[in-house]
Amino acid sequence: MIGISLLLATALAVQEAPTLRAFTLIGIDGRRRECVDLAVSTSGQVHCAGEVALVGLDDLMAIVVTPADGAAANRPAGPQVFVLADGSRLHGRLVDGPRASRHVIADLGLGEPLQVPFDSLAAVRLSDAGSEAGEREWSARLSRRDTTRDFLIVLGPSGITALPGALEELSSTGWAFRFGQQMRRGEIDKLYAVVFAAGTSKAAPWSARVRMRDGDFVSASLVLADSGGARLRTSFSDELSIPWDRIDRIDLRSRRLEFLSDLTPVKVESRGYFGYAWPWRADQSLSGGPLRAGGQTFAKGLAVHARCVLSYELAEPFERLLASIGLDDSASGGNAVFRVRGDGKALFESGPVRAGDVARDIDVGLEGVRQLELEVDYGDGLDLGDRAIWGQARLMR
Known part of the structure; x- marks a missing residue:
């Protein structure tokens, strides 16, 4: 099992009236400990507001974040849903820009838009129209992904159609999809969702899962953080930054x-x-x-x-x-x-x-x-x- 590395800076910027952020540490035995301005040393020891080490990360099951006073309510970053092969699920929107082959550019509301390779994606739901038939089809395809074929789920006059093939391009305006020897292109507004082939490789087990206040969550193999938030190494980004005000909790996978x-x-x-x-x-x-x-x-x-x-x-x-x-x-x-x-x-x-x-x-x-x-x-x-x-x-x- 991949070990957990969670690094939080111990030094906080000096302010005239500092806002202290509260955390709850949940041990692997279920016991809880309240903590203010949590920090973790490079050796994996947890500290609270300058106290001596309280516990090691392998003794924790979760870190729960209490929002700071006055923190704004979180809203999804966009209407589209990105499901990653590692189980992460994030709202956002496709945006245009230079991109590598077989990548999408996604604005997830976490700083600059990210290039996400197709191989890291399980599915993208592009329409928020609330089609019951579309939702059933994409959920069913997602739960039993084909190992070799991508599927386009298209909204048509006669209803929902699932087309097998290979997705070559996906942008904010259109798509390109290969059916056998033929390449077809279409507008994004006719596309309900795409479900990517599962392949034969398995995603690496996560060491930390960050659950956000808007319901999204991200799986990570490494977590670094400072007083502003968490920095994650994920299957699709070497460093994904999430501010504390967006985080509800971090579930940790202890080796114990x-x-x-x-x-x-x-x-x-x-x-x-x-x-x-x-x-x-x-x-x-x-x-x-x-x-x-x-x-x-x-x-x-x-x-x-x-x-x-x-x-x-x-x-x-x-x-x-x-x-x-x-x-x-x-x-x-x-x-x-x-x-x-x-x-x-x-x-x-x-x-x-x-x-x-x-x-x-x-x-x-x-x-x-x-x-x-x-x-x-x-x-x-x-x-x-x-x-x-x-x-x-x-x-x-």
Whole structure:
């Protein structure tokens, strides 16, 4: 796993009435620490307003930014949506200018427009017209990208058409697309979206994910920062600067953690009260939205429907399993029981967990455990509404 490097300047410019920016540090064990004018040394030690080192970056799961007083509300930088191969999603707009072959020039509201290579892109949605058919088509194509072909999603008199081929040019005014041996060109206003071929290479895992106040987010392999904001090394820019006032939080991928949603269970048992086998989901709810339980939103986790048992083989020793458990906030009248077993032995049982309950933090010791089972069983009331969330379910080394 790529290590995290987060560098923040310790010296702040002297002002007559300095504005102190507040941060919340979330440890890998879930504990929180409030911090003012956060800084991190080159050795990866976190400092707050000149204090001695508090914690190392590998001991952190996230840094949450409190907007400065008077900070303006964030608005998307443009109507178009750029989805990167590394999972980043940014609003902006295409602009004209000199560009390299098979690149777009995008104004993302982050300083000068950027040249982004086609190989770094997963998709671009060009229309914000709100076409339901267009949105369905682009979402479906994006979720199962072809390995060799790009797809143009075109708005026509008869509806939406998805055309396979190879995109050669994309600008603010038009496009060029190769169909077999033929090259076609068209105006940008007839194009709803383009979904790029996935290829065979995989994007490097991110070490930090910056979530912005307008809902956009950027994955990065390296984060540098100063008192003005974060500077990211991404798949499409060696140095992308984002001011603190645009940042909501930075999620960090600690080398001490493995999220269960990043692992594949060796066995899944799913059977509802009436025999239906509900699918389980990683990092999203059963309906495909964010993971929300007990009034909290979780960036990572597992969503299941009772009764469900997920079994994992642990290839290395871990100290603890940590998670926040609860029923999906959209559940009505649910009642379920959460259990954890290690090598067949009971390690944890929640008792009844009901819809509307506050999410409950759990900390389960895993010394010597090689086979881990997470179970959600139905309680009273059959399995009605038993949509369960294992929020931030993670193994700690």
